[in-house]
Amino acid sequence: MKHIKAKDSAHQFIGTDIQGNKIDLKDYKGQKVLLTFFRVASCPFCNMAVQELIRGHEELEKKGIKVIALFASPAEEILHYAGKQNPPFTILADPDFKIYKKYGVQFSYGGMMKTIFNPSSVFKAMKSGFFNVKSMSKKPIIPADFLIDENQTIVKAHYGKDFGDHIPVAEILKTF
Numbered sequence: 001m002k003h004i005k006a007k008d009s010a011h012q013f014i015g016t017d018i019q020g021n022k023i024d025l026k027d028y029k030g031q032k033v034l035l036t037f038f039r040v041a042s043c044p045f046c047n048m049a050v051q052e053l054i055r056g057h058e059e060l061e062k063k064g065i066k067v068i069a070l071f072a073s074p075a076e077e078i079l080h081y082a083g084k085q086n087p088p089f090t091i092l093a094d095p096d097f098k099i100y101k102k103y104g105v106q107f108s109y110g111g112m113m114k115t116i117f118n119p120s121s122v123f124k125a126m127k128s129g130f131f132n133v134k135s136m137s138k139k140p141i142i143p144a145d146f147l148i149d150e151n152q153t154i155v156k157a158h159y160g161k162d163f164g165d166h167i168p169v170a171e172i173l174k175t176f
Contacts, residue, residue: 003104003159010035010152011102015092018075023068023092025152032065032176033148036166037105039141041073041081045164046143050082056169057088063176070094072141105144106159147175 004011010033014024025033036053038046053060053067060067067089071078075093082091094100143160145167156175158167167175 004146004154004157006154006156008154008157010146010148010154012152013099013102015070015094015099016075018078018091018093020075023090025068028066028068028148029152030150032063032150033146034060034065034067034167034172035103035146035148036067036069037100037103037141037144038069038071038082039143039163040139041071041078043163045162046071047082047085049143049164049166050085050087052166052169053089054085054087056173059173060169063173065172065176066090068092070099072097072100072139100141103144103146104159106142145172147172149176 010025012025014022017023025035034053036049038049040046050069053069057067069082069087069089069091070093071082071091072094073081074095078091078093092099097105142162143164143166145156145158145160146154147156147167149155156167158165160166
């Protein structure tokens with residue numbers, strides 16, 4: 001899969017959020033967007049990143065940045081895990097990886113091993129309250145984040161190196 005780079009046009013998509021609403025990226029033209037791809041809804045590292053987005057949401061909103069998060073899980077599973085956190089942003093279910101493929105989001109057993117064999121990150125996940133061993137062996141998707149400007153051009157593309165590698169909220173705020 002080809003990676004998207006800064007200055008590329010955002011790849012258009014239509015998806016369904018966890019409340020059953022149609023989400024069309026075209027409807028976000030004229031707005032700044034953080035498009036963030038997570039693994040599966042039960043992933044502890046993903047849920048810690050969701051927590052960071054929830055904590056930073058007010059600042060993101062002040063800067064006019066809309067968040068669209070995707071999980072490679074069905075809506076029911078997302079509602080059971082990430083949905084329990086009541087995130088104030090849009091979350092799409094993409095269990096068939098249609099949007100993931102458009103953005104070149106990859107699977108990596110090396111990235112999975114890098115996560116599993118990092119004691120400090122595993123300990124942090126265990127302390128987070130989101131940890132579950134079952135999720136560690138599911139779909140070794142490596143997260144990716146895309147900052148999209150008002151013209152739907154990629155400002156920054158970030159392909160993670162392990163399960164918890166996302167652009168920090170502070171960096172997103174500096175970029176826009």
